[in-house]
Amino acid sequence: MYKKPLTILLSISYIFLGFAQQVSGKVLTKTNEPIPYATIQIGENYGVITNEEGNFSITTEGFKPTDSVYISCLGFEKSGLELKEFTSREYKLAEQVNELYEVYLTNKPLTIDSIMYYVNRNLKRNYKNNLIEYNIFSRRTEYILGKDADFEIDKSSGFKKKQLEAFNKDFDELERSLITNKSKQYTELVGQLKIKNKDESKLNVEKAIRLLDERNDQSVEKLAEKGKAIVLKHLDEDKIYTVKSGLFKVSDSVSLNEDNDKAEDTINSLKFVRKMIHNMVESHGFSSETILNFITDTRKYKYEIKDITFIGPEMVYVIAYAPRRSSADFEGVFYVSHETFAILKADYKFAKGRIGEKLNLKLLLGIKYIEQNKKGFVIYKKHDDGFYYPNYMTDQLDRYFYVDRPIKFKDNDSREKVSFNFKVEGVFKEKNEILIMGQKDILPSEYNATKEKQKIEYETLKAFDPNYWQDYNVLEPLKEMKEFKVID
Numbered sequence: 001m002y003k004k005p006l007t008i009l010l011s012i013s014y015i016f017l018g019f020a021q022q023v024s025g026k027v028l029t030k031t032n033e034p035i036p037y038a039t040i041q042i043g044e045n046y047g048v049i050t051n052e053e054g055n056f057s058i059t060t061e062g063f064k065p066t067d068s069v070y071i072s073c074l075g076f077e078k079s080g081l082e083l084k085e086f087t088s089r090e091y092k093l094a095e096q097v098n099e100l101y102e103v104y105l106t107n108k109p110l111t112i113d114s115i116m117y118y119v120n121r122n123l124k125r126n127y128k129n130n131l132i133e134y135n136i137f138s139r140r141t142e143y144i145l146g147k148d149a150d151f152e153i154d155k156s157s158g159f160k161k162k163q164l165e166a167f168n169k170d171f172d173e174l175e176r177s178l179i180t181n182k183s184k185q186y187t188e189l190v191g192q193l194k195i196k197n198k199d200e201s202k203l204n205v206e207k208a209i210r211l212l213d214e215r216n217d218q219s220v221e222k223l224a225e226k227g228k229a230i231v232l233k234h235l236d237e238d239k240i241y242t243v244k245s246g247l248f249k250v251s252d253s254v255s256l257n258e259d260n261d262k263a264e265d266t267i268n269s270l271k272f273v274r275k276m277i278h279n280m281v282e283s284h285g286f287s288s289e290t291i292l293n294f295i296t297d298t299r300k301y302k303y304e305i306k307d308i309t310f311i312g313p314e315m316v317y318v319i320a321y322a323p324r325r326s327s328a329d330f331e332g333v334f335y336v337s338h339e340t341f342a343i344l345k346a347d348y349k350f351a352k353g354r355i356g357e358k359l360n361l362k363l364l365l366g367i368k369y370i371e372q373n374k375k376g377f378v379i380y381k382k383h384d385d386g387f388y389y390p391n392y393m394t395d396q397l398d399r400y401f402y403v404d405r406p407i408k409f410k411d412n413d414s415r416e417k418v419s420f421n422f423k424v425e426g427v428f429k430e431k432n433e434i435l436i437m438g439q440k441d442i443l444p445s446e447y448n449a450t451k452e453k454q455k456i457e458y459e460t461l462k463a464f465d466p467n468y469w470q471d472y473n474v475l476e477p478l479k480e481m482k483e484f485k486v487i488d
Contacts, residue, residue, distance in 0.1 A: 022470055024057040024088045026050070027071060035093060037379060037392065038073035042083065045383060045438065048473045049392050055476040060086065074316065074335060074345060075309045096310045112303045115317060118341040120296060123286050126342040127380075128387045131447065133194045135438040137474040138277055140187040141481075146178035146426040170230045178426065185212035186481055189456065190437075190472055193274070194447050198282050202450045203274035209468060210460045213486045242410040268455045280432055284378040284393045291330070291395075292346055292378070294321050300328040314339060322351060329354045332377075342388045347377035356397070368402040372427075383439070392435050392475075399428040435475045462486040 027038045027050050034054025041047035042063055050056045065084035072078040076093040189208035195201045283291045294301045300323065307318040315338040322331040334346035350356070356371025376395035380388040404423040411417075461468070463485040464477070 021061070022057060022059050023086055024055070024476070026054045026090045027056065027073070028054060028090055028092050029076075030092055030094055035073050035076065038071060038076070038093070041070045041072070042067055046473075049379070049435070049475070051476045051478060053478060057476050058473050059471065072311060074311050078312045112305055112319070115305070115319070115336060115341070116298050116303060119336055119343065120298070122341045126340060126388050127286065128389070129285060130195065130197050131442050131444065133192055133440050133442045134281070134436050136191060136193050136277065137435040137437055137472065138189050139433045139475060140430065141184055142428065142430040143184040144178065144426050144428055146180075146424075148179070148423065148425040167230070170233065174230065178424065183213050184480070184484075185210065186484065187458070188469075188474075189273070190469070190474065193277055193281070194442055194450055195278065195281070196444070196447050201274060201278040202447065202452050203270060203277065204450070204452070205270065205456050208456050208458045210458045211464060211481070211484050212460065214460075240412045242412055268458065270453055270456050273456060274452070276432070277434065280393065280395060280434055281390065283395075284390060286343070291348060291376070292343075294328070294330050294332075294348065295334070295343060295346070297328070300325045306333065309335070311344065316344060323354075340382075342382070343380060344388075345377060345379045347375075349373075349375035367405070368400070370400045371397060372400055373398040389439050390434075390436050392433070394431065394433045396429075396431045399430075401426060401428065433475060437473055
């Protein structure tokens with residue numbers, strides 16, 4: 001039957017528009033367990049990964065109904081289908097049947113020392129670090145677990161009884177908010193990170209949001225701001241004070257009515273965020289100065305081949321590592337390609353008894369700070385140029401803090417004094433994630449011509465918006481983030 005050109009055009013448009021959509025789903029094992037960080041790929045270099053709960057969301061616009069979609073993960077059989085069959089539903093992967101491991105253990109074609117030798121010899125051949133532009137999605141989750149807090153005026157020659165009661169009431173409310181509040185805040189952005197070398201980079205931010213309840217914001221900056229607000233509220237803002245903390249005089253001329261927007265500058269500073277993201281990318285590279293030094297510092301670690309698995313047809317060594325010397329910090333597992341000896345995935349956590357940076361002046365100044373429970377991993381993916389580039393990385397860290405110091409304010413024009421004890425203890429918990437959505441080589445001239453803004457213009461949302469990133473293939477949020485909502 002003859003169809004009019006308009007009818008044919010509408011039919012073709014319907015077919016293609018039908019596949020210009022957002023597909024959301026979940027990847028599971030055959031026993032219905034979620035598979036985190038599985039890859040959903042359309043074409044050579046376009047795709048997303050599942051989150052910790054196995055969920056994903058991907059835009060399929062621009063592809064044909066007959067294009068192939070592949071779902072894969074280390075240790076599972078690769079699954080393929082055509083785009084026209086790819087819909088929002090659950091997808092199950094079968095575990096890879098390992099028939100070669102016993103043969104490998106018997107024949108032992110490569111020792112662990114040989115594998116580590118080839119891994120390190122091929123690092124420059126497998127990875128590229130400079131003059132690269134990454135199209136990134138960054139997510140930061142942070143909150144405080146307060147353990148103890150005690151703010152109270154100890155002595156005062158300038159306050160009457162009712163004023164002291166009002167002062168201590170405000171401090172009591174701050175204490176309760178620190179101990180009882182479990183509110184998390186999320187920061188997300190999409191942009192381009194141009195890396196010149198390990199020390200220099202530039203960041204362009206396309207879009208950025210915050211999910212936080214400002215009334216329950218427990219960041220370091222906000223806690224300091226709230227404490228200062230209480231002091232400002234009850235002291236004379238027009239006077240100049242001498243401030244002493246512990247045994248040391250802090251300043252002879254502190255004016256409490258001076259504007260101080262440094263905290264806000266830090267929060268919104270593009271330079272601050274760019275440095276954080278660049279450092280995270282660099283720290284998941286391969287050198288003695290990075291988190292992944294367990295790859296390069298082979299004398300500090302001991303290694304063991306635990307298994308052999310596959311990603312598609314590629315055989316992969318599963319290698320466990322642990323500290324051999326006290327200077328080694330991490331333990332975990334990494335995965336090595338049998339074909340290229342590239343690291344495909346590496347996970348890490350502080351080994352037993354290991355900590356990060358610390359400061360213990362508890363007896364002298366009443367201050368203690370320890371980095372604890374660091375853990376994370378990175379996934380690398382091979383591209384058409386033969387190099388492996390980071391696809392996803394995450395890092396989690398707990399920062400234990402303890403502050404117990406007396407603080408005194410003395411009016412420089414009189415003998416009036418206000419002394420109060422400041423005690424607070426808790427853990428700052430943070431998690432950073434970076435998804436690399438694409439990358440390309442850049443020229444030095446292109447890097448030099450890039451101009452950065454000074455601040456990031458965040459949009460603050462009071463509730464999770466599932467459509468906010470619908471035009472981007474970002475990492476699917478976890479259930480707790482989807483449930484975020486500020487209650488008025």
